Amino acid sequence: MKKILNSINTKILLNQILIGVLALALVLNFAYKSFLEQSFLIVLSYIAVAPVIYSAFRALIKKRVTIDLLASIALIFTFIQGEWVSAVFINLMLASARLFSAYTERRTENIISSLLKLRPSTVTMQVGETVKDIPLEEVKVGDLIIVESGNRIPIDGVVFRGEASIDQSTLTGESQPVPKKVGDKVFSSTLNTYGSIIVKVEKVGPDTTLEKMIALVDEASRAKTKTETIADKFSAYYIIIMLVSAVVIYLFTKNLNMVLGVLLVTCADDIAVAVPLGFTVAIAKAAKHGIIVKGSAVMEKVRNIDIFVTDKTGTLTKGASKIVELKTYDEITNEEFNKILSICVADSKHPTSLAIAKYLEEKGVELTAPDEVEEHPGDGILVKENGVTYAEGKLEFIKRLGADISAETELDIRNAEKAGLSVSVVSKENKIIGYLSYEDDIKKYVKESILETKEMGVKSWLMLTGDNEYVAHRVAEKVGIDEFKANLTPAGKLEELKKLKAEGYKIAMMGDGVNDAASLALADVSFAMGAIGSDASIEAADITLMHDDVRRVPEAMLLSKESIRIVKQNFGIWMASNIIGLFLVFSGRIGPMGASLFNFITDFLPILNVFQIYYLKINKHTYDEFGGVDLH
Secondary structure (H helix, E strand, O other), rough: OHHHHHHHHHHHHHHHHHHHHHHHHHHHHHHHHOHHHHHHHHHHHHHHHHHHHHHHHHHOOOOOHHHHHHHHHHHHHHHOOOOOHHHHHHHHHHHHHHHHHHHHHHHHHHHHHHHHOOOOOOEEEEEOEEEEEEHHHHHHOOEEEEEEEEEEEOOOOEEEEEEEEOOOHHHHHHOOOOEOOOOEEEEEOEEEEEEEEEEEEEEEEHOOOOHHHHHHHHHHOOOOOHHHHHHHHOOOOOOOOHHHHHHHHHHHHHOOHHHHHHHHHOOOOHHHHHHHHHHHHHHHHHHHHEEEEEEEHHHHHHOOEEEEEEEEOOOOOOOOEEEEEEEEEEOOHHHHHHHHHHHHHOOOOHHHHHHHHHHHOOOOOOOOOEEEEEEEOEEEEEEEOOOOEEEEEHHHHHHHHOOEEOHHHHHHHHHHHHHHHOOEEEEOOOOEEEEEEEEEEEEOOHHHHHHHHHOOOOOOOEEEOOOOOHHHHHHHHHOOOOEEEEOOOHHHHHHHHHHHHOOOOOOOEEEHHHHHHHHHHOOOOEOOOOOOOOOOHHHHHOOOEEOOOOHHHHHHHHHHHHHHHHHHHHHHHHHHHHHHHHHHHHHOOHHHHHHHHHHHHHHHHHHHHHHHHHHHOOOOOOOOOOOOEEEO
């Protein structure tokens, strides 16, 4: 990292010095016009042309035609004509372009560097009754780390002792500190604003959330968009056309000054810098809001989504189900039923299992790990304990296992489902002993966010869920989902996605990144919701929403649309300035020096236009739920 930054900083410094010296030479020449100043211009012109010709030569070896080739030819013409002021203006323009390019490159490295600064070099570790400071590199999984108020958390872990308020804005973009107690997860780079905690280490080094974010930023900076690729191809054809045009103009006019003026006006180095800069700025702005985009190619695609496909649990709903009713059969007491439940859910991380585990915790029931576990994604779980087989999950799953069910019991369960509740049925040795029904609250701002995406061109939203059709209907109706498919397994969701793909739609998939990893990978653009701390989410999705907030989806779409709008604007600015410049050259109003000055001034217009993105208010509905403060 230091070597990369040193290389970029050296490039920036050299170009800054060159720009300063070239500008000084121009001022002296216009002020005094003596032989000494003229000689100074000549020497500088030859020195400054070296990196341009070197860059053009390297590109040609790789069979690439770049702007530097056009600039090199223009410079050679200025030398032939003795247009030293024009030569200095060209070099000033090219040095400025190189400087902007280096700044763009350093911006990405600075983001990574600033993230690395959030990682402490030493940590305070508790060993038995003793406390000692050790280098971060020596920390291992299972160690106990003390994090006092005002210190950053160096690793990913779980609170082992104490309570604290943690500022997670570096990862999620949320403005309010989050309270943490024993058992809660905490993440690297976040700040302890109040309280003192001991954290048990779960992830270190490259496995931490911070390091994964750094890897994402690095990956994003290296990816090229379709627009950038088209711009590169356009530049190559454009340069060839301009060189041929210059030859034709000379053959007809025999006027080297006019040829030189044309070449000077049409150097397109501003576009070469402005296009990637626009995407870099948009990705950086997204990251500040907890939206981690895997490269400018992804940023470009988001604007063209036709259909949003979404999971329900943990995406549109909170994923923290609330138990509404518990019913037992065959004289099974609630205490016995809860004990069996504790065996079924002890080793499962499914949202429903976690909700049941929380319910049992509130009832004072300890989880008992079973002897054998067989999880059926999207259906339920089968366990064995002391030779007895238990199952928990959907009614259809329990039936497939061969369980007996009376008409009365099935009617109870169907009535609960028709009320819009989710139902988990429990069996013992293929005999249904009871069920519990639960509901999952819908997240805030879902309806508003779906409406915003439709205003930006999304045709429809499709919800794919493993829940029954009554639950799906209730959620779809409340949030404005156009269509839903219920009772689906992860494989079933994948099949639905394949059907849409076959029909030619541009699809975005939104899920939790764990159960829906295959579907996320198949979609044109994939969003992982609330991915803080989730390895599967970060790896599976194109866009990782660190905070569990669906409002970030229209924000990402708006940034994508804004990026492309500005790219189109910049091509328009560039074309307009070229037309004006060529008119001035052909009408004789400016010569080579005027053409180089004109190009130098107009070069900054597309680059400055990019910075509209900095001041873009990206979501009218984004208000902090603690008091309604606008986060942006």
